[in-house]
Amino acid sequence: xxxxxxxxxxxxxxxxxxxxxxxxxxxRLVLHxxxxxxxxxxxxxxxxxxxxxxxxxxxxxxxxxxxxxxxxCANPKRDESLVCVVExxxxxxxxENTGQFKGLYHVLGGKISPMEGIGPQDLNxxxxxxxxxxxxIKELIFALSSTMEGDTTNFxxxxxxxxxxLRTSTIARGIAVGDELEYADEVTLGRSILNRIxxxxxxxxxx
Amino acid sequence: xxxxxxxxxxxxxxxxxxxxxxxxxxxRLVLHxxxxxxxxxxxxxxxxxxxxxxxxxxxxxxxxxxxxxxxxCANPKRDESLVCVVExxxxxxxxENTGQFKGLYHVLGGKISPMEGIGPQDLNxxxxxxxxxxxxIKELIFALSSTMEGDTTNFxxxxxxxxxxLRTSTIARGIAVGDELEYADEVTLGRSILNRIxxxxxxxxxx
Numbered sequence: 086x087x088x089x090x091x092x093x094x095x096x097x098x099x100x101x102x103x104x105x106x107x108x109x110x111x112x113r114l115v116l117h118x119x120x121x122x123x124x125x126x127x128x129x130x131x132x133x134x135x136x137x138x139x140x141x142x143x144x145x146x147x148x149x150x151x152x153x154x155x156x157x158c159a160n161p162k163r164d165e166s167l168v169c170v171v172e173x174x175x176x177x178x179x180x181e182n183t184g185q186f187k188g189l190y191h192v193l194g195g196k197i198s199p200m201e202g203i204g205p206q207d208l209n210x211x212x213x214x215x216x217x218x219x220x221x222i223k224e225l226i227f228a229l230s231s232t233m234e235g236d237t238t239n240f241x242x243x244x245x246x247x248x249x250x251l252r253t254s255t256i257a258r259g260i261a262v263g264d265e266l267e268y269a270d271e272v273t274l275g276r277s278i279l280n281r282i283x284x285x286x287x288x289x290x291x292x
Numbered sequence: 293x294x295x296x297x298x299x300x301x302x303x304x305x306x307x308x309x310x311x312x313x314x315x316x317x318x319x320r321l322v323l324h325x326x327x328x329x330x331x332x333x334x335x336x337x338x339x340x341x342x343x344x345x346x347x348x349x350x351x352x353x354x355x356x357x358x359x360x361x362x363x364x365c366a367n368p369k370r371d372e373s374l375v376c377v378v379e380x381x382x383x384x385x386x387x388e389n390t391g392q393f394k395g396l397y398h399v400l401g402g403k404i405s406p407m408e409g410i411g412p413q414d415l416n417x418x419x420x421x422x423x424x425x426x427x428x429i430k431e432l433i434f435a436l437s438s439t440m441e442g443d444t445t446n447f448x449x450x451x452x453x454x455x456x457x458l459r460t461s462t463i464a465r466g467i468a469v470g471d472e473l474e475y476a477d478e479v480t481l482g483r484s485i486l487n488r489i490x491x492x493x494x495x496x497x498x499x
Contacts, residue, residue, distance in 0.1 A: 086385060087385060087388060087389070088385070089355055089356055089357055089358075089362055089363060089364070089381065089384070089385075090343075090347065090356045090357055090358045091358055092339075092342055092343040092346055092347055092358060093343055093347065093356055093381075095339045095342070095343070096339040096340055096342070096343035098339075099335055099336040099339040099340070100336065100339075100340075102332070102336070103321050103324060103325075103336075104320070104321070104324050105317070105320070105321075106321075110312070112382065113311065113312070114310050114311070114312075114313075115340070115343060116380065116381065116382070117310060117311050118310075118340060118343075118344055119343070119344060119347060119356070120402075123344055123345060125309070126340050126341060126344040126345075127341065127344075128306055129306040129307065129309070129310075129337075129340065130336075130337030130338070130340050130341050131337070132299075132302045132303040132305075132306040132307075133303055133306070133307075133322070133325060133333050133336065133337050134333060134334065134337050135299055135302070135303070136297075136299040136300055136302070136303035136322060136325075136326070137325055137326060137330055137333040137334075138330060138333075139299055140297065140299055140300065140326060148296055149296055149297045149300055149326070150296055150297055151296075151297045151298055151299060155296055156296060157296070173323065174296065174300075174323065175319065175323070177296070178293060178294060178295070178296075181294060182294070195327075
């Protein structure tokens with residue numbers, strides 16, 4: 086693309102560095118900002134700089150937080166012996182939305198991915214193992230996505246915890262509530278039959 | 293969405309004000325920035341603020357420019373008696389890419405759209421009429437998109453120019469080069485038959 090302005094070219098370039106934003110989309114976004122009042126752009130750039138420079142991660146669960154210990158970890162009503170291991174804040178938000186989980190979280194900050202150069206030392210794994218060794222945790226629920234990276238990460242953590250007194254589980258995989266069996270993929274349907282649950286259990290709606 | 297951090301919530305909100313960016317995409321983009329070095333965010337926000345605060349529009353054609361008169365208008369090799377009327381800089385870039393146009397542009401900055409509250413006074417129409425009245429322009433090519441807004445804008449400008457000495461034309465609508473007739477929509481195919489051109493003309497490749 087040939088731009089008539091270096092300023093514009095630079096803004097489009099920076100915007101197009103974001104994931105999933107191509108050059109055309111970036112140009113559309115920048116042109117939109119140019120049509121808006123100046124304070125819109127100022128608010129956007131201030132908000133981005135502020136979140137990047139001032140963000141803190143909870144000392145306990147490593148979730149994004151405004152305070153050294155996040156609201157979930159600081160809540161005395163939550164069961165701190167039950168910990169759910171997730172990849173990032175989006176998973177925490179999704180599980181919190183269900184209202185079904187009363188334990189704490191442990192945010193890894195990613196998954197082990199040799200392709201992207203992310204090893205175990207880049208994730209918050211050591212602190213999780215530390216917490217388990219201190220005997221703070223009775224049950225660990227693994228809620229990573231069931232991809233190769235997710236499984237690798239699960240397995241790595243599982244090995245680190247071998248021999249320690251601990252119950253572990255993973256979230257159930259199966260047919261989504263409301264879905265038709267005939268449209269489900271074979272792997273999911275197969276797992277949902279292998280991991281079938283007692284009938285009375287399926288009627289429980291509360292954790 | 294319930295955020296564990298006000299800073300994050302604010303950044304996601306500002307990001308999601310951009311067109312086509314929903315809350316989930318905005319969250320993904322902000323989390324991406326959080327994983328990158330701090331200077332990435334700084335560069336992005338600086339580039340956005342700079343383009344918004346320092347951008348100039350060419351005095352003559354109203355295109356985005358770094359100088360009071362843009363490179364195209366300042367180029368003595370371009371034919372200033374031939375002017376192509378376009379909506380915004382993206383159209384200028386698209387036509388420039390073809391290498392087929394040697395005249396100047398006039399960037400309206402949008403289309404007349406009562407739905408969005410954009411009237412003729414919000415666009416660079418008066419200066420275009422002024423240029424025509426001064427006799428600087430011999431031919432005007434309308435290259436707005438063929439939507440209702442585009443047609444309205446064309447028609448409005450056309451009425452303003454009535455009685456003035458001027459040739460006007462619109463870019464040809466027809467089947468795209470390389471496209472199959474059977475997949476073309478009826479309106480386009482119909483127009484391409486009505487506006488058929490002499491056979492020898494179709495072989496010209498230069499303007």
